[in-house]
Amino acid sequence: MEDLILTPRGWIEAFGEIVRFAARMLREVASLRVMRFFGEALRQAGILIVSSTLVIWGLVFIIGLECGIEGAYFTYGEGTPAYSGVFAAWCDLRELVPLVFGYMMAAKVGTGIVAELGSMRISDEIDALEVMGISGMRFLCATRLLAALMVLPFVYLCSIAAGFFASYLAVVQQIGYVSSGGFFLIFWQFQNPPDLLYSLIKAMAMAIVIVIVGCYYGYNASGGPVGVGTATAKSMVLNLVSVHLIGMLGTQLFWGANPRAPIGG
Amino acid sequence: MRDDAHSQRGDVKRTDGKAVSRVSVVDESPPRPGPPEGAADEEYRWHSYAVHPSGRPDAVRFVDTYKSFGRSHVLRGLNMALPEGMVSMILGPSGTGKSVCIKHMVGLLYPDSGDVLVHGRSVPDMPDDELFEMRKKFGLLFQDGALFGSMNLFDNVAFPLRQHTEKGDDEIEEIVMRRLNEVGLGDSRTRMPNELSGGMRKRAGFARALVLEPDILLFDEPDSGLDPVRTALLGELILEIHREMIEEAKRKQREHLPTFCVVTHDIMSARRVADYINVLWKGRIVEAGPAEEMLGSENPFIRQFLSGESQGPLTMD
Numbered sequence: 123m124e125d126l127i128l129t130p131r132g133w134i135e136a137f138g139e140i141v142r143f144a145a146r147m148l149r150e151v152a153s154l155r156v157m158r159f160f161g162e163a164l165r166q167a168g169i170l171i172v173s174s175t176l177v178i179w180g181l182v183f184i185i186g187l188e189c190g191i192e193g194a195y196f197t198y199g200e201g202t203p204a205y206s207g208v209f210a211a212w213c214d215l216r217e218l219v220p221l222v223f224g225y226m227m228a229a230k231v232g233t234g235i236v237a238e239l240g241s242m243r244i245s246d247e248i249d250a251l252e253v254m255g256i257s258g259m260r261f262l263c264a265t266r267l268l269a270a271l272m273v274l275p276f277v278y279l280c281s282i283a284a285g286f287f288a289s290y291l292a293v294v295q296q297i298g299y300v301s302s303g304g305f306f307l308i309f310w311q312f313q314n315p316p317d318l319l320y321s322l323i324k325a326m327a328m329a330i331v332i333v334i335v336g337c338y339y340g341y342n343a344s345g346g347p348v349g350v351g352t353a354t355a356k357s358m359v360l361n362l363v364s365v366h367l368i369g370m371l372g373t374q375l376f377w378g379a380n381p382r383a384p385i386g387g
Numbered sequence: 388m389r390d391d392a393h394s395q396r397g398d399v400k401r402t403d404g405k406a407v408s409r410v411s412v413v414d415e416s417p418p419r420p421g422p423p424e425g426a427a428d429e430e431y432r433w434h435s436y437a438v439h440p441s442g443r444p445d446a447v448r449f450v451d452t453y454k455s456f457g458r459s460h461v462l463r464g465l466n467m468a469l470p471e472g473m474v475s476m477i478l479g480p481s482g483t484g485k486s487v488c489i490k491h492m493v494g495l496l497y498p499d500s501g502d503v504l505v506h507g508r509s510v511p512d513m514p515d516d517e518l519f520e521m522r523k524k525f526g527l528l529f530q531d532g533a534l535f536g537s538m539n540l541f542d543n544v545a546f547p548l549r550q551h552t553e554k555g556d557d558e559i560e561e562i563v564m565r566r567l568n569e570v571g572l573g574d575s576r577t578r579m580p581n582e583l584s585g586g587m588r589k590r591a592g593f594a595r596a597l598v599l600e601p602d603i604l605l606f607d608e609p610d611s612g613l614d615p616v617r618t619a620l621l622g623e624l625i626l627e628i629h630r631e632m633i634e635e636a637k638r639k640q641r642e643h644l645p646t647f648c649v650v651t652h653d654i655m656s657a658r659r660v661a662d663y664i665n666v667l668w669k670g671r672i673v674e675a676g677p678a679e680e681m682l683g684s685e686n687p688f689i690r691q692f693l694s695g696e697s698q699g700p701l702t703m704d
Contacts, residue, residue: 246533250592253493254547254599255522257515 143341144334150257150264151271159265166269170231175277178226182281185222186288189213193289194297203299207309210289215313215321216377217369219285223278224328224365228358232336235266236357239340240350248341263337270333271326278325282318312382324372331364423453423463423670430669433688439676441470441663445504446603446646447492452501453670454487461487462498463670469603469663472644474629476657476678478692479667485650486530488667489605492648493525494518505603506643523551526596526604530611532588534580534595540567541576544595551599566594570624585612589621597628602641606649610656618653622660625649654693658682666692 150156156163193209239262242248248258286309294302339357343350378385422431445468454462461484469475477485490496491503494510503510505521513521534543544563548554554562567573570590580588589609596604606625610618625647632645649660657664657678664681666673666689674686682693 241536245531245536246529247535249490249495250527250529250533250535252495252519253522253525253527254550255519256550257519 140335140338143338146259147263147267147334147337150260151267156260156264156268159261160268162261163265163268163272166266167273170269170273171277173234174226174230175280177230178223178277179281179284181226182219182222183284183288185218186210186214186285187292189218189285190289190292191297194293194299198297198299204304205308206293206300207305207307208312210286210293210305211309211312214285214289215282215317216373219278219282220321220324220328220372221365221369223281223325224332224369225362227274227329227332228361228365231270232332232357232361233354235333235336236340236343236354237350239263239337240343240353241347243341243343244346244350258341263341266337267330267333270329274329275322275326278322278329279318281325282321317377320372320376324368324376327368327372328365331368332361335361335364420464423460425460426463426669431671433686434668434671434673435686436466436672437674437676437686438468438672439674439680441468441473441677443470443472445469446471446506446643447648448504449488449491450502450504452491452498452503454484454491454496454498461670462491462501465501465667465671467665467667467672467675469646469648469665471646472633473662474626474647474649474660475663475665476661477648477650477665477667478654478657479652480692481652483667484670485652485667486607489527489607489648489650492603492605493522493527523599524602526599526601528589528592528596528604528606528609530608531585532580532592534583534588534591536580539577539579540572540583540591543580543591544598547595547599562598563594566597567591569597569628570594586617586621589613590624593621593624593628600632600635601645602643603646603648606647606651608651609649610651610653615655618656619659622656625660657693 189209190206193213194203194206197203197206197208239248242262248262251258251261290302290305293300294305335357339353340350343353345352374385377383420436422428447469449462449465449467452462452465453460465484465488467477467488477488479485487496491498492505492510494513497511502512505524508521510518510521534540535546538546541563544566545559548559548562552559564573564576567576570593572587572590572594575583575587575591580591583591593606593609609621609625613621629645629647636644649656651657661678663676664678665675666681668688674681674684674689676684681689684690684693
């Protein structure tokens with residue numbers, strides 16, 4: 123019985139600590155104190171581009187193909203093959219591209235940050251930085267967040283392009299129940315420019331949470347290599363839950379009142 | 388509250404809100420402190436609390452410092468000083484809080500109560516910006532060197548210079564290579580930390596700790612994991628570099644003479660290297676003073692510990 127009370131209390135305490143940590147990180151970036159280490163932020167941005175973009179685009183491309191294929195066969199079965207562009211416009215842009223981007227960010231970038239900072243923590247490298255008069259929070263965490271903010275909007279916009287391109291390939295070039303012109307007519311009819319912005323906001327919210335969670339678990343890792351492993355696993359769980367929450371709340375917030383398909387009727 | 392405590396003890400006098408160092412003096416026979424809360428007087432029977440004078444001002448001073456981690460009480464009313472311009476040792480059995488002391492000096496840990504003063508300034512009271520500035524006075528050699536795994540040896544040693552100075556590449560190269568050559572690693576500048584042996588990593592950490600010419604250099608168990616010969620060589624290197632730094636500080640008329648502090652439980656290192664010895668046990672200083680006086684101490688605990696004998700007050704408990 124006592125455990126049943128203590129466990130949620132532990133979760134709430136941990137959540138409070140993460141929020142405090144996030145506030146410190148965001149303050150470091152917003153106050154521009156992180157600019158003292160802009161070189162390090164650029165280096166982190168370079169690492170993000172080189173090591174993570176292709177794998178994110180690749181996964182989004184595959185999801186775009188699936189979305190296109192299922193949409194094409196479904197609309198064909200219902201006698202409305204011309205409307206397969208709806209799937210690319212809605213399913214890709216609003217839901218699957220942000221989710222898949224979040225998954226890969228959590229798996230590749232989030233866990234990478236936990237493992238790197240965690241191993242720096244247990245081998246005293248973060249203490250060494252602090253003793254040199256350099257804030258570990260600023261040099262290691264804030265620079266990573268700044269790098270993510272600089273790079274990921276572009277990475278994400280390219281991801282959307284990869285998803286759309288994959289859906290087009292599947293629907294028009296592979297299956298071919300609809301012409302290119304017919305596909306694009308419906309595709310553009312079912313989206314407005316603000317949708318792109320909303321999708322970007324969803325994805326960037328996910329990215330910011332993932333980087334903060336990664337930094338939190340890495341920066342505060344303890345208990346040797348096993349502790350770093352545990353922290354990595356915990357960060358992955360929290361990130362996946364966060365990605366889905368942000369996805370769900372974002373959809374409700376941005377498109378819940380859409381007159382074409384109001385969520386909740 | 389803390390200021391009141393200081394003024395009652397008369398340890399630290401503050402003028403215009405600033406603390407000033409004081410010179411260690413022989414205990415003026417104050418009443419013997421009682422044991423910490425929850426401890427029996429018997430546990431502290433070998434603590435004479437005697438402090439033999441060093442004749443120097445204190446670079447670092449612990450004042451009634453308490454620190455606990457959960458149920459583990461590590462520092463239990465620690466009063467300890469590191470005299471300026473000397474190679475001090477904090478000696479003590481394993482698990483007595485020696486490394487915890489180092490982390491308190493540089494503000495990586497804060498005491499639960501009491502104070503830690505560096506050149507008379509209270510570390511726990513410093514705001515973050517001042518703390519980061521104060522840390523530039525320190526060089527710290529971690530047990531395993533704590534080199535940055537993503538940088539090669541040269542970049543590791545150059546890192547503090549690149550972050551804290553406006554020196555050009557040529558000047559940085561000259562300083563880094565001088566330090567690397569001093570520790571015998573001039574030929575390994577492009578090697579990554581994982582390609583170095585434990586002893587090399589320690590020496591590289593030493594070079595990195597030296598580049599900013601710190602006032603206080605701390606060594607956290609520099610002998611751990613080293614064979615006796617390399618431990619002796621590292622000890623000689625520490626002494627040699629301390630001598631050089633003292634001469635340089637005098638030539639440049641720096642405000643503070645370089646202070647080295649070695650944390651260890653290796654008695655041989657203490658005999659070879661130390662000018663001043665603090666013996667720490669159960670979170671308090673048993674006895675402290677210049678090395679020659681400590682090595683001739685009559686205290687049975689000190690005699691047992693400094694001679695490394697199994698018979699005496701210190702047991703496996």
